[in-house]
Amino acid sequence: MLSEFSLIDRYFARRARTNTRRAALGIGDDCALIAPAAGEMLAVSTDMLVEGRHFLPDVDPRALGHKALAVNLSDLAAMGAAPLGFTLAFALPKPREDWLEAFSGGLFELADRYGCELIGGDTTAGPLNLCITVFGSVRQDDALRRDAARPGDDVWVSGTPGDARAGLGVLRGEWPQVQIDRADAAHFLRALEFPEPRIALGLALAGIARAALDVSDGLAGDLLHILERSHVNAEIDVDALPLSAALARLPRALQLQCALAGGDDYELCFTAAQAQRGAVEAAAQQAGVRVTRIGTITSPDMAASSASPEAAVAAQDGAHAKHKAQAWPAIAWRDASGAPLNLTLQGFDHFHAD
Amino acid sequence: MLSEFSLIDRYFARRARTNTRRAALGIGDDCALIAPAAGEMLAVSTDMLVEGRHFLPDVDPRALGHKALAVNLSDLAAMGAAPLGFTLAFALPKPREDWLEAFSGGLFELADRYGCELIGGDTTAGPLNLCITVFGSVRQDDALRRDAARPGDDVWVSGTPGDARAGLGVLRGEWPQVQIDRADAAHFLRALEFPEPRIALGLALAGIARAALDVSDGLAGDLLHILERSHVNAEIDVDALPLSAALARLPRALQLQCALAGGDDYELCFTAAQAQRGAVEAAAQQAGVRVTRIGTITSPDMAASSASPEAAVAAQDGAHAKHKAQAWPAIAWRDASGAPLNLTLQGFDHFHAD
Numbered sequence: 001m002l003s004e005f006s007l008i009d010r011y012f013a014r015r016a017r018t019n020t021r022r023a024a025l026g027i028g029d030d031c032a033l034i035a036p037a038a039g040e041m042l043a044v045s046t047d048m049l050v051e052g053r054h055f056l057p058d059v060d061p062r063a064l065g066h067k068a069l070a071v072n073l074s075d076l077a078a079m080g081a082a083p084l085g086f087t088l089a090f091a092l093p094k095p096r097e098d099w100l101e102a103f104s105g106g107l108f109e110l111a112d113r114y115g116c117e118l119i120g121g122d123t124t125a126g127p128l129n130l131c132i133t134v135f136g137s138v139r140q141d142d143a144l145r146r147d148a149a150r151p152g153d154d155v156w157v158s159g160t161p162g163d164a165r166a167g168l169g170v171l172r173g174e175w176p177q178v179q180i181d182r183a184d185a186a187h188f189l190r191a192l193e194f195p196e197p198r199i200a201l202g203l204a205l206a207g208i209a210r211a212a213l214d215v216s217d218g219l220a221g222d223l224l225h226i227l228e229r230s231h232v233n234a235e236i237d238v239d240a241l242p243l244s245a246a247l248a249r250l251p252r253a254l255q256l257q258c259a260l261a262g263g264d265d266y267e268l269c270f271t272a273a274q275a276q277r278g279a280v281e282a283a284a285q286q287a288g289v290r291v292t293r294i295g296t297i298t299s300p301d302m303a304a305s306s307a308s309p310e311a312a313v314a315a316q317d318g319a320h321a322k323h324k325a326q327a328w329p330a331i332a333w334r335d336a337s338g339a340p341l342n343l344t345l346q347g348f349d350h351f352h353a354d
Numbered sequence: 355m356l357s358e359f360s361l362i363d364r365y366f367a368r369r370a371r372t373n374t375r376r377a378a379l380g381i382g383d384d385c386a387l388i389a390p391a392a393g394e395m396l397a398v399s400t401d402m403l404v405e406g407r408h409f410l411p412d413v414d415p416r417a418l419g420h421k422a423l424a425v426n427l428s429d430l431a432a433m434g435a436a437p438l439g440f441t442l443a444f445a446l447p448k449p450r451e452d453w454l455e456a457f458s459g460g461l462f463e464l465a466d467r468y469g470c471e472l473i474g475g476d477t478t479a480g481p482l483n484l485c486i487t488v489f490g491s492v493r494q495d496d497a498l499r500r501d502a503a504r505p506g507d508d509v510w511v512s513g514t515p516g517d518a519r520a521g522l523g524v525l526r527g528e529w530p531q532v533q534i535d536r537a538d539a540a541h542f543l544r545a546l547e548f549p550e551p552r553i554a555l556g557l558a559l560a561g562i563a564r565a566a567l568d569v570s571d572g573l574a575g576d577l578l579h580i581l582e583r584s585h586v587n588a589e590i591d592v593d594a595l596p597l598s599a600a601l602a603r604l605p606r607a608l609q610l611q612c613a614l615a616g617g618d619d620y621e622l623c624f625t626a627a628q629a630q631r632g633a634v635e636a637a638a639q640q641a642g643v644r645v646t647r648i649g650t651i652t653s654p655d656m657a658a659s660s661a662s663p664e665a666a667v668a669a670q671d672g673a674h675a676k677h678k679a680q681a682w683p684a685i686a687w688r689d690a691s692g693a694p695l696n697l698t699l700q701g702f703d704h705f706h707a708d
Contacts, residue, residue: 028583029500030432030567031397031490036389042396043385044473046487048443050480078384089402089485119398122485126404131443131476131485133400136385146383213384229382 011104012088012121032119034085036137042084043136043143045075051128056171061099063193064130065106071216072134073114073197074266078214080144080206081136083116083199091126114199144205144212144270149230153210153271153297156280158198158289160244161219162255165262167192175254184246191244195266201291204283205270212270218261220331223269227297227329236295238343239336256343271297300328365458366442366475386473388439390491396438397490397497399429405482410525415453417547418484419460424549425570426488427468428620431556432568434498435490437470445480468553498559498566498624503584507564507625507651510634512552512643514598515573516609519616521546529608538600545598549620555645558637559624566624572615574685577623581651581683590649592697593690610697625651654682 036042049068051057069086076083088107111118116134167188169175180188198214205212211226227234241259248255272280277293284291333341390396403422405411423440430437442461465472470488521542523529534542552568559566565580573595581588595613602609626634631647638645687695 030429031399031435031497033395033397033433033492033494033497035395041387041389043387044441044487044489045385046441046443046474046476046485048445048476048478048480048483048485050445050478050483053478053480075384079387081385087398087400087487089400089487091402091404091483120400122400122402124402124404124407126402126407126483127481129402129404129445129480129483129485131400131402131483133398133441133443133487135398138387140387143385143387 011100012118012123032085032087034119034135036084039139040137041140041143043076043079043081043138044133045072046131046133047072047075049130060193061102062106065103065108066110066194067106068130068132069107069110069116069134070195070197071266072132073110073116073199074195074214074216076134076136077198077202078144078212078268079136079138080142080202080209080212081138082203083114084135084137085117085119086111086132086134087120087122088118089122089131091124091129093125093128110197114197138206142206144202144209145229146211146213146226147229149211149226149232149271149297150273151232151297151299152274154274154277154280154293155223155234155236155269155271155295155297156209156291157215157219157242157267157269157294158201158284158291159265159267160242160247160290161215161265161267162241162247162259162262163188163191163244164195164264164266165192165218165258166247166250166254168262168264169254169258178250178254180250184249187244187246192264195264197266198268198287198289200287201268201284201289204287205268205272205280208276208279208283209270209272212268215265215267215269216263218263219265219267219269220260223331224329226269226271227331230297231300231328233298233300233328233330233332234295235298235332235334237334237336237338238341240292240294242290242292242294260343295334298332300330365454366472366477386439386441388473388489390438393493394491395494395497397430397433397435397492398487399426400485400487401426401429403484414547415456416460419457419462420464420548421460422484422486423461423464423470423488424551425620426486427464427470427551427553428549428568428570430488430490431552432498432566432622433490433492434496434556434560434563434566435492436557437468437553438489438491439471439473440465440486440488441474441476442472443476443485445478445483447479447482464551468551492560496560498556498563499583500565500567500580501583503565503580503586503625503651504627505586505651505653506628508628508631508634508647509577509588509590509623509625509649509651510563510645510647511569511573511596511621511623512555512638512645513619513621514596514601514644515569515619515621516595516601516613516616517542517545517598518549518618518620519546519572519612520601520604520608522616522618523608523612532604532608534604538603541598541600546618549618551620552622552641552643554641555622555638555643558641559622559626559634562630562633562637563624563626566622569619569621569623570617572617573619573621573623574614577685578683580623580625581685584651585654585682587652587654587682587684587686588649589652589686589688591688591690591692592695594646594648596644596646596648614697649688652686654684 170185170188215222333343524539524542569576687697689695
């Protein structure tokens with residue numbers, strides 16, 4: 001009250017109050033009241049974004065507003081859930097009107113586009129920190145879980161992974177020896193700053209795909225989560241990876257680093273029975289998103305009874321082609337001819353701490 | 355992975371996985387899946403706690419774990435909702451095993467006591483920040499909203515507000531001229547560090563009370579939220595305020611400062627029709643919580659067509675007894691004889707920034 005935090009009320013609470021449609025009770029009471037549609041479950045996910053870790057201090061606030069919600073909507077997409085609403089809690093060192101206007105602009109532009117309503121929140125003074133919890137609606141039997149992949153399934157990925165990681169490289173000036181033209185750099189930065197949650201694709205894949213997740217920490221590391229939860233392995237054709245024209249102009253080693261271990265893609269990686277190929281293509285067309293078949297789910301030769309995340313990474317590090325399928329979960333890398341590839345991905349960004 | 359953050363998996367995710375009962379799908383997938391009971395709504399609230407603002411850097415981590423969840427459960431209590439589950443997102447500068455063990459111990463002790471299950475989360479490196487979103491279940495018609503108070507209603511409060519604020523005073527050494535004995539100081543500190551969410555009382559009051567909220571920013575300021583949302587005023591008998599024996603031993607001015615403007619009480623302030631007095635007392639007895647009638651809801655002489663929070667505070671500042679009910683929302687303060695009191699509460703803790 002009476003404070004600079006009334007700015008926040010202006011940019012968020014007031015808008016939320018007038019926008020309330022799906023919540024029976026929104027901002028301004030102790031709790032919001034919501035319910036999924038009859039026969040559906042509420043899908044819930046939470047993500048926290050911290051300055052210096054998930055975004056740089058000089059980030060464009062409009063891009064930050066977009067991305068803070070986009071990474072959460074991406075989790076709904078990966079479940080095949082339809083967005084309903086979200087809560088926003090954030091700490092700000094010192095609210096600035098122009099910053100809040102741009103941030104809330106980016107946030108609500110995306111929220112409105114997906115009919116995802118702000119139903120509650122909390123604001124406080126403190127080091128910049130954004131915590132969004134998002135709510136969606138999905139039929140329990142249609143939910144795209146991580147534990148549903150089966151041997152023989154195709155492995156698919158949407159969009160062109162790796163562009164966001166290339167954007168980070170541009171921003172950090174990581175590759176001074178590599179010539180990147182302005183249009184390509186702009187393409188990479190846009191992928192990093194304005195990821196598009198694959199909501200329409202997730203909804204279209206419900207009942208068609210088996211396992212799915214969204215790629216936030218790099219395709220290789222995230223695919224391992226599906227393998228671990230589904231008790232399977234995978235063979236991936238590295239030459240089949242869908243690369244943007246811009247990424248394809250980088251040196252091959254950088255292409256693979258970005259596409260497989262980059263992070264921040266927010267594309268969907270999913271599996272589906274081979275018999276569903278036509279249905280998957282039709283779903284992608286309906287959603288207006290490119291999807292590409294990049295490999296196959298395989299049976300692990302040895303099924304470990306319980307694997308920790310540490311074991312998963314150790315397995316990944318040791319997943320040289322000549323020892324294929326001796327570990328689980330593991331990815332066997334191939335080229336277009338089916339010949340084994342010896343990829344070393346450790347030390348790249350997707351092995352960061354969270 | 356492979357990082358110190360595997361500690362977090364040990365203290366949180368593993369426990370959450372084995373504990374999952376209410377959620378159809380919990381930690382380890384892109385989203386958790388939950389649903390309220392048939393015919394009920396999901397009550398949702400989110401609170402962010404920041405070091406230096408909501409707790410001191412040297413806080414006992416067990417107390418912090420308790421309080422982080424308690425302040426969220428308190429929001430469910432204020433809606434009359436039954437706890438279902440929560441998500442926990444937090445940023446930690448550098449995870450320490452002993453700290454995480456104590457923090458998670460305090461958190462899960464409370465969560466288990468109320469059958470409130472950890473269903474999802476996010477962890478990251480960063481300045482210490484805790485963000486919990488809590489989920490409860492309530493019938494829409496039974497929800498204790500802030501906008502339901504009516505003229506003639508009694509105003510009630512649970513417990514003994516002010517003790518937590520006195521605990522903060524003790525911790526900060528704010529009142530060196532006041533003699534506070536060790537047992538009283540311990541009582542105050544416990545109120546500050548281990549607030550008990552009034553879940554049982556909130557559930558027992560469903561269908562009996564009208565408006566309710568939990569007192570987090572001080573009784574006077576929080577009551578104004580009910581008055582604002584319900585378009586009413588109130589008269590409060592200051593001599594009727596329920597004070598703990600320990601608080602009653604402080605100077606009278608400090609008693610009122612702590613009880614009316616202190617914050618961090620997490621007691622329920624609620625209104626109910628006079629005909630419900632017996633039912634309220636029975637509900638409190640069933641819940642094992644003391645409740646006290648402290649005043650009456652009144653009609654505003656002038657109903658403002660739209661009041662901003664700034665106007666509410668201005669009205670409060672100007673709510674001298676001789677001008678009673680000229681502003682809305684406003685509280686008229688009385689003593690036990692009904693004589694008007696001229697209380698000045700501005701500048702105290704409940705006018706902080708969030």
